[in-house]
Amino acid sequence: MTKQIPRRIILGPGPSSAHPRVLKAMSNPVMGYLDPDFFEILDEVSESLSVLYNTKGTSFAIAGTGSAGMEAGFSCLAENDEEVLICNNGYFCRRMTLMAERLKLNFSTLDFQWGTAVDLEILEDKLKRSDIKLVAVIHAETSTGVINPIEEIGQLCKKYGAKLMVDCVTSLAGTEIKFDEWNIDYAYSGTQKCLAAPPGLSPVAISEEGLNYIKNRKSPPSSWYLDLSGISNYWGKEHIAHQTTPVNLVYALREALNITFEEGVENKFRRHELMSDALKSGLKSLCLELPIDESIALNQLTVAKIPNGINDDNFRTELLRNYLIEIGRGLGEFSGKVWRIGLMGESCVASNVFGILNAFENLLIKNNHEVEKGSSLSAASSVINSESPKPY
Amino acid sequence: MTKQIPRRIILGPGPSSAHPRVLKAMSNPVMGYLDPDFFEILDEVSESLSVLYNTKGTSFAIAGTGSAGMEAGFSCLAENDEEVLICNNGYFCRRMTLMAERLKLNFSTLDFQWGTAVDLEILEDKLKRSDIKLVAVIHAETSTGVINPIEEIGQLCKKYGAKLMVDCVTSLAGTEIKFDEWNIDYAYSGTQKCLAAPPGLSPVAISEEGLNYIKNRKSPPSSWYLDLSGISNYWGKEHIAHQTTPVNLVYALREALNITFEEGVENKFRRHELMSDALKSGLKSLCLELPIDESIALNQLTVAKIPNGINDDNFRTELLRNYLIEIGRGLGEFSGKVWRIGLMGESCVASNVFGILNAFENLLIKNNHEVEKGSSLSAASSVINSESPKPY
Numbered sequence: 001m002t003k004q005i006p007r008r009i010i011l012g013p014g015p016s017s018a019h020p021r022v023l024k025a026m027s028n029p030v031m032g033y034l035d036p037d038f039f040e041i042l043d044e045v046s047e048s049l050s051v052l053y054n055t056k057g058t059s060f061a062i063a064g065t066g067s068a069g070m071e072a073g074f075s076c077l078a079e080n081d082e083e084v085l086i087c088n089n090g091y092f093c094r095r096m097t098l099m100a101e102r103l104k105l106n107f108s109t110l111d112f113q114w115g116t117a118v119d120l121e122i123l124e125d126k127l128k129r130s131d132i133k134l135v136a137v138i139h140a141e142t143s144t145g146v147i148n149p150i151e152e153i154g155q156l157c158k159k160y161g162a163k164l165m166v167d168c169v170t171s172l173a174g175t176e177i178k179f180d181e182w183n184i185d186y187a188y189s190g191t192q193k194c195l196a197a198p199p200g201l202s203p204v205a206i207s208e209e210g211l212n213y214i215k216n217r218k219s220p221p222s223s224w225y226l227d228l229s230g231i232s233n234y235w236g237k238e239h240i241a242h243q244t245t246p247v248n249l250v251y252a253l254r255e256a257l258n259i260t261f262e263e264g265v266e267n268k269f270r271r272h273e274l275m276s277d278a279l280k281s282g283l284k285s286l287c288l289e290l291p292i293d294e295s296i297a298l299n300q301l302t303v304a305k306i307p308n309g310i311n312d313d314n315f316r317t318e319l320l321r322n323y324l325i326e327i328g329r330g331l332g333e334f335s336g337k338v339w340r341i342g343l344m345g346e347s348c349v350a351s352n353v354f355g356i357l358n359a360f361e362n363l364l365i366k367n368n369h370e371v372e373k374g375s376s377l378s379a380a381s382s383v384i385n386s387e388s389p390k391p392y
Numbered sequence: 393m394t395k396q397i398p399r400r401i402i403l404g405p406g407p408s409s410a411h412p413r414v415l416k417a418m419s420n421p422v423m424g425y426l427d428p429d430f431f432e433i434l435d436e437v438s439e440s441l442s443v444l445y446n447t448k449g450t451s452f453a454i455a456g457t458g459s460a461g462m463e464a465g466f467s468c469l470a471e472n473d474e475e476v477l478i479c480n481n482g483y484f485c486r487r488m489t490l491m492a493e494r495l496k497l498n499f500s501t502l503d504f505q506w507g508t509a510v511d512l513e514i515l516e517d518k519l520k521r522s523d524i525k526l527v528a529v530i531h532a533e534t535s536t537g538v539i540n541p542i543e544e545i546g547q548l549c550k551k552y553g554a555k556l557m558v559d560c561v562t563s564l565a566g567t568e569i570k571f572d573e574w575n576i577d578y579a580y581s582g583t584q585k586c587l588a589a590p591p592g593l594s595p596v597a598i599s600e601e602g603l604n605y606i607k608n609r610k611s612p613p614s615s616w617y618l619d620l621s622g623i624s625n626y627w628g629k630e631h632i633a634h635q636t637t638p639v640n641l642v643y644a645l646r647e648a649l650n651i652t653f654e655e656g657v658e659n660k661f662r663r664h665e666l667m668s669d670a671l672k673s674g675l676k677s678l679c680l681e682l683p684i685d686e687s688i689a690l691n692q693l694t695v696a697k698i699p700n701g702i703n704d705d706n707f708r709t710e711l712l713r714n715y716l717i718e719i720g721r722g723l724g725e726f727s728g729k730v731w732r733i734g735l736m737g738e739s740c741v742a743s744n745v746f747g748i749l750n751a752f753e754n755l756l757i758k759n760n761h762e763v764e765k766g767s768s769l770s771a772a773s774s775v776i777n778s779e780s781p782k783p784y
Contacts, residue, residue, distance in 0.1 A: 005423065
């Protein structure tokens with residue numbers, strides 16, 4: 001017997017739900033990735049991504065997930081003798097160091113406590129005292145629920161002559177990114193978070209300087225598959241074949257971008273903010289501690305401390321089995337200590353906020369935690385009803 | 393205005409059409425890639441792939457296309473001091489050398505004329521005279537339409553103690569592969585050819601020796617993203633997170649595998665053979681030269697010489713615009729000299745054989761080539777009708 005695909009409310013760190021129109025677009029017939037009509041679809045996607053990234057640079061999608069975008073950056077944007085700096089304040093920064101190590105890059109890390117943002121003074125001090133050519137940082141770190149100050153980091157990179165590579169996996173389409181204004185040279189994302197499309201592509205943007213750097217390297221990037229220059233030549237006017245493009249995922253991405261612009265990017269950002277505020281307000285009503293300072297807390301993902309006496313695995317299993325809700329477990333230093341609740345893309349709607357708060361209330365009471373019945377739902381609704389609804 | 397997805401009959405070297413049930417399966421709701429219910433789906437896919445590869449080894453899918461599978465092999469299965477041999481008789485072998493170069497592997501190539509198969513005597517001579525640790529070869533080379541003798545190559549690799557890595561991008565599900573019996577250590581494929589699913593995943597198989605090799609390397613593979621050991625740990629019992637899995641593409645792959653077993657793998661291989669025979673017979677009736685010797689010609693892809701006086705680009709453009717049929721142009725040495733016609737997966741049906749022969753006949757006549765009207769259709773039909781139909 002073949003396993004049926006179950007009903008789920010996916011409120012983890014990603015993937016999030018895809019919009020039904022995106023799933024429908026994806027199921028269109030396959031066409032050739034070198035078909036001239038498909039090139040018109042690529043152009044649409046590329047232009048839309050550039051609008052979303054706020055760049056006049058080049059935008060396209062890698063045939064791989066967000067981590068492929070990460071590895072492409074390290075593989076392409078540094079040669080072995082150049083100093084690379086990784087701002088390290090979470091699990092996915094650690095993944096960056098794993099990649100840099102394997103690529104034998106000349107890298108160092110600037111370590112900040114988990115749950116805090118990149119400290120700009122410390123960063124400036126480091127840049128001043130060294131000859132860093134590439135800085136890598138994560139915009140929205142889902143292991144800790146912290147947003148990093150990319151605009152200010154970009155100013156420092158410009159001042160000290162370093163290229164800037166930013167992980168926008170969780171931020172793109174949920175938080176504003178001003179690629180050009182913030183002096184970013186390379187940014188990568190995933191389709192399965194705020195864009196509300198299935199996973200499998202990494203939408204990226206790269207500056208002219210970034211592309212020129214790759215073309216002028218002493219030796220080509222170690223990865224052929226993830227050579228950003230090669231992939232951009234396929235998406236560009238000459239359409240030189242590189243990877244086989246996952247055409248159906250491109251259909252899906254295009255529809256996800258269309259839906260984003262129909263809603264309006266500002267409205268979409270506001271939706272992520274409002275639902276996050278409602279969720280956080282409800283969780284506080286349930287006496288759950290939110291360890292991340294409000295000023296640096298992500299909208300896309302909320303980290304809540306697991307109260308004493310609650311078994312993490314049992315709690316999440318019950319949430320999945322009896323309420324069909326998936327949330328994320330803690331990673332790395334936060335393993336077993338926190339829950340991670342995502343509200344992204346199509347998952348980021350009022351009904352899901354109420355659904356998870358209701359489930360949490362019931363499960364916490366079952367676990368003998370004193371909670372006032374219904375208070376979290378009413379706290380969330382008062383946030384959501386504080387402004388007139390903007391259906392999308 | 394958004395570009396509409398056009399109707400197409402895709403008879404190029406890939407992607408081929410996907411089965412409607414596969415497209416439908418793919419459009420199921422996204423679920424978490426760490427959901428225990430999703431692990432059951434992974435298990436099904438893994439088991440089915442092992443049946444198709446004929447292996448007791450480990451099977452899984454990489455989040456990337458066939459070239460990701462190729463690069464994963466070179467990245468994982470050789471360390472820099474070990475001798476690697478690439479059997480070079482086509483365009484995709486050249487891609488292998490590009491990757492090996494970038495990875496700074498200690499490799500050499502054994503070059504054979506385009507359109508011929510790997511010569512076993514020459515290979516044995518090379519293996520005898522050197523200390524090759526890894527041999528890389530392409531099973532079904534779509535640039536030339538040639539199949540290589542993997543079974544015999546595997547015997548030589550065993551005899552001389554080299555690991556064997558085989559590109560099965562175009563062969564899997566269209567031609568028999570006996571991974572274990574043929575002494576293959578690593579094979580990779582794509583979903584968009586004979587499996588009849590959309591592109592975006594690379595289904596692979598790896599032997600126990602192959603996995604042990606990776607685990608015991610002096611230094612880890614340069615690519616984190618394409619580390620076969622890491623990906624197999626995610627697909628294995630421990631389900632340690634690595635890449636974000638493109639869950640919808642896994643749904644699609646599972647359905648494609650189910651459909652393959654419903655048809656019966658032997659029946660499916662025979663379908664590819666019969667349709668290829670019919671096409672080749674029809675093309676010969678159109679006085680087109682098929683340069684590849686019958687004994688080594690692929691079923692999945694047929695190479696035909698472009699007659700003198702025909703403009704390749706115009707011909708293919710007219711085929712696409714007026715008949716909605718995509719075929720492949722020549723690559724590398726064969727550029728401008730041949731057409732490449734694929735009949736794979738869902739594209740490999742009688743109606744498509746007739747459709748393309750009819751289009752070719754009309755276009756050749758229009759280009760003042762003397763062709764007997766209707767003869768190619770009748771040649772093809774007599775091949776197809778030589779056995780009772782096996783609808784699938």
